[in-house]
Amino acid sequence: MIEKKDITGIILAGGKSTRMGTDKGFLLLNKKPFVQYSIDALKPLVSEIIIVSDNSNYDTFGLKRINDSIKDAGPVAGICSGLEASSTAYNLVLSCDVPLITSKILQKLIDNVDDTYEIIQIESNGKTMPLIALYKKQTKNTFNKLIQADERRLRIAVNACQFKNVVLEEENEVLTMNVNTQNELKIVEDEYNH
Numbered sequence: 001m002i003e004k005k006d007i008t009g010i011i012l013a014g015g016k017s018t019r020m021g022t023d024k025g026f027l028l029l030n031k032k033p034f035v036q037y038s039i040d041a042l043k044p045l046v047s048e049i050i051i052v053s054d055n056s057n058y059d060t061f062g063l064k065r066i067n068d069s070i071k072d073a074g075p076v077a078g079i080c081s082g083l084e085a086s087s088t089a090y091n092l093v094l095s096c097d098v099p100l101i102t103s104k105i106l107q108k109l110i111d112n113v114d115d116t117y118e119i120i121q122i123e124s125n126g127k128t129m130p131l132i133a134l135y136k137k138q139t140k141n142t143f144n145k146l147i148q149a150d151e152r153r154l155r156i157a158v159n160a161c162q163f164k165n166v167v168l169e170e171e172n173e174v175l176t177m178n179v180n181t182q183n184e185l186k187i188v189e190d191e192y193n194h
């Protein structure tokens with residue numbers, strides 16, 4: 001069984017947000033920024049939290065923030081930057097646009113750790129979610145090779161590692177909803193106030 005001291009939380013908060021038009025981590029749900037929901041879900045489970053973003057406004061959360069080591073290369077490079085900065089073997093990677101996420105769901109990833117797998121990701125409503133996932137630090141080697149070969153698709157990168165999916169129960173699927181558009185923000189607000 002792995003312990004809190006063996007796990008770092010890595011929050012991805014970079015990217016272009018072209019669909020939303022504003023930095024998603026600072027969107028508000030019940031007056032709280034989205035990124036704070038990711039922080040709160042990770043906090044009980046990890047020894048350190050790293051925010052990967054070039055936006056220094058994230059410094060207000062008082063956590064370690066690192067810049068993307070490769071610019072405009074998407075989540076594969078963001079994960080790599082986080083893993084390079086991490087000092088633990090296990091890393092919970094979480095995007096900043098899933099404000100309904102809970103520690104209980106992230107705990108399921110930890111409960112599924114075993115020696116065989118390098119990545120354990122949530123599968124929700126038939127969709128795998130590599131940005132709600134546990135990564136071994138060693139996956140940065142595979143990811144770095146793929147980036148060097150100009151491969152930036154996260155699904156391809158995950159498939160190049162030993163991975164396992166943790167299938168969520170139907171009643172929990174809504175908790176993994178990610179927000180890319182104003183319309184999805186409304187759905188999440190309705191769900192939150194439900």
Ligand SMILES: Nc1nc2c(ncn2[C@@H]2O[C@H](COP(=O)(O)OP(=O)(O)OP(=O)(O)O)[C@@H](O)[C@H]2O)c(=O)[nH]1
Binds near residue numbers: 079
């Ligand atoms: N650090 C870092 N995070 C990223 C990068 N690209 C995407 N992300 C994060 O990954 C998560 C999913 O991002 P997407 O919604 O797929 O991409 P996006 O660029 O934010 O938005 P779109 O331009 O609308 O696709 C979000 O938490 C983003 O903040 C990147 O280049 N660096």
